[in-house]
Amino acid sequence: MAAHSVTVVRSLTDEYLTCRICLQAFDRPRRISCQHSFCTDCIRQLVTKSPANRGPDKLLCPLCRSEVLIPADVSLDDFVCNLPIDSLIVDLQTTLSRHNRNPEISRTANVNSNDSCKAHPGRQLGHYCFHHAQLICAKCIDDFHHEPHCRCRSLIEARRELQPRVDRVLQRLHSELNEAELEAANDRSFGNSKQKTLDDITNLEQRLEKIFESCRRQISVLRSDVERLNREYILNRKDFFTVVHSLLESTSHLESLKQGNDNKHLIELLPSVEGQLSNSIQRLRDLKTNDKAASLAFTLYDEVSEFIRRFSALGFIELQGVPSDLSADLSHLQLITVNSDAPPLSLSHILNRRN
Secondary structure, eight states: OHHHHHHHHHHHHHHHSBOTTTOSBOSSOEEOTTSOEEOHHHHHHHEEOOOTTSOOEEEEOTTTOOEEEEOTTSOHHHHHHTSOBOHHHHHHHHHHHTTTSOHHHHHHHHSOOOOBOSSSTTOBOOEEETTTTEEEOHHHHHHTOOSTTOOEEEHHHHHHHHHHHHHHHHHHHHHHHHHHHHHHHHHHHHHHHHHHHHHHHHHHHHHTTTSOHHHHHHHHHHHHHHHHHHHHHHHHHHHHHHHHHHHHHHHHHHHHHHHSSOHHHHHHHHHHHHHHHHHHHHHHHHHOOOSSOOEEEEEEOGGGGGHHHHOOOOEEEEEESSOOOOOSOOGGGOOSOTTOOSOOOOOOOOOOOOO
16 A cells, blocks of 8 residues: 555655755745746745846746846845745645654544443453444443344454455455556656646747747747646646545555454444545545546647748647636737737646746
8 A cells, every 4th residue: 555655645746746946845835927836935046136226136937937027116025925825735735744644643533542341441342242333341241232133242253253344345445546546647647748748848949949039928828828737637636636545544544453453443443444435435436537548738730830921829738638627719829910019818827837
């Protein structure tokens, strides 16, 4: 089960929760105007101070090279603190923090550690009533569980009888985690296709670097589309990672109890795990993507060969395998006139991605 945990969690952490300046986990992530996000302290390092009377301070994004001017009447601290917190990154960090908590805390929260019978203080809970699904002591059998329908057995005998049930639950847990791992493979495929898409866009940018400034504006829009769809994809997958973590914790806990001699805890925890498993299975069914793995692809228009003459759109970004709200109307990529000074409008506000 450790392999499942490492694969899912490392993929999410490395791809989406690492600042591209300090290469560490995000600390108070904030978005700048080009929609890339960095740690608050890292943003301060990006600011270039202008000499006195030589113009305003400015911030240069290390990923897309966008330039943000800082008004002369605004201090650096005020400028940085007024940048919006990237709530999606914060939410994902909160979700992953559950995976790193002490497993002993989870066990204590789910299992009553008192071995003494409440009805008969001082007597150990050494028996189990199948009819009432309850741990009891020997005295309880005489006082409360002597009816014919009360089938009482010692913990060892009860565990032996319940063992097939435990095995069935573990088998279902493993089956669901195997399916979850296939879903995680789709996420890795998405990340690779996203990186290739960004590489294709970068190569195109290099070829068109000496052409009109309007081409660079279109490049910026294409990058924004990638970031928007990437953020949309991650937002849709957040619940999936939460369910996977729940399955991993339940499986690890149940396997630990199965291998040990803590019969009371194993029997007492089993109904709870079965209920959590049913809920997780249903949630995974609801969250599962279609059979086609999600991916990004960059499409280069044929008109690019005549771009200097016609100023046609360069291409578009689309998310394949997952429904998207991105409109099919690509008019936002068209340049209205050769002399237009207004850049095309960006489509989205999204998570920081590696260049």
